[in-house]
Amino acid sequence: SAFFCVCHFVLCTTVLHCFISFSSFIFTLLSVAECGNGHIVCNRCCIELMNKCPSCRLPIGHSRSIAMEKVLESIQVTCENEDHGCKEKMSYSKKYDHGKACHHARCSCPLAACNFVGSFNQIYQHFRGVHKHAAEEFVYDKVLRITLSVHHDLIFLQEEKNGDLFILNNSTEPHGYRISVNCIAPPCKGGIVYSIVAKSGGAAYKFNSCTKSIQNWDENNPPSVASLLVPSDFFGSYGQLNLEVRIQHPKK
Ligand SMILES: [Zn+2]
Ligand SMILES: [Zn+2]
Ligand SMILES: [Zn+2]
Ligand SMILES: [Zn+2]
Incomplete structure (x- = not known):
């Protein structure tokens, strides 16, 4: 599908890692929305989709998928300065703050x-x-x-x-x-x-x-x-x- 949402890649850590490294907006992704049929998208996509589920067109954005948020939060990603010697691993929501503090930054x-x-x-x-x-x-x-x-x-x-x-x-x-x-x-x-x-x-x-x-x-x-x-x-x-x-x- 042409619809591009991190939530679709949640089971693929490698892709999620690439996507997070590539796109800074994802650092603000803090909630996952769920439609009545259990499809999920991130809160940002929810706005772009005008609260219509991309899979079944049901309203989406009124309830959160706490379980999926926990899964996302549990995934450990590496620092963007990994190539410069940073060994830190963190959840993607901490990546932005770490990047600002990282002593391996140039x-x-x-x-x-x-x-x-x-x-x-x-x-x-x-x-x-x-x-x-x-x-x-x-x-x-x-x-x-x-x-x-x-x-x-x-x-x-x-x-x-x-x-x-x-x-x-x-x-x-x-x-x-x-x-x-x-x-x-x-x-x-x-x-x-x-x-x-x-x-x-x-x-x-x-x-x-x-x-x-x-x-x-x-x-x-x-x-x-x-x-x-x-x-x-x-x-x-x-x-x-x-x-x-x-x-x-x-x-x-
Ligand atoms: Zn999304
Ligand atoms: Zn749906
Ligand atoms: Zn670092
Ligand atoms: Zn010098």
């Missing part, structure tokens, strides 16, 4: 001159191995004192123990500079709390925020995030600013 080295592409863990190792001198090392929950020059667009920060990679970004504004901290991490890994204190003479600006997770850093197009706005004249006579940066340990 990201590119944030250093503009470098073309390395790898998983997040590979990027952390790569950065430590190849660009060690390009990053300031820090420890979670401890204050890192760094000097930011007006000429610095960014400073890479790498965590001493697990290699997590952050970017302290410094964007020029008409009357000053915008400073923020971003994390090179999967999309779901958001909201690592950090603080910046900018000091000049006896005065200080203090800023608290959460990092944004970035997969592919583009230095010409930094993300628009909450940031500390420092007036130009707050930088010293040599165009330098003393910063105290503290990144809170992310809860596992």
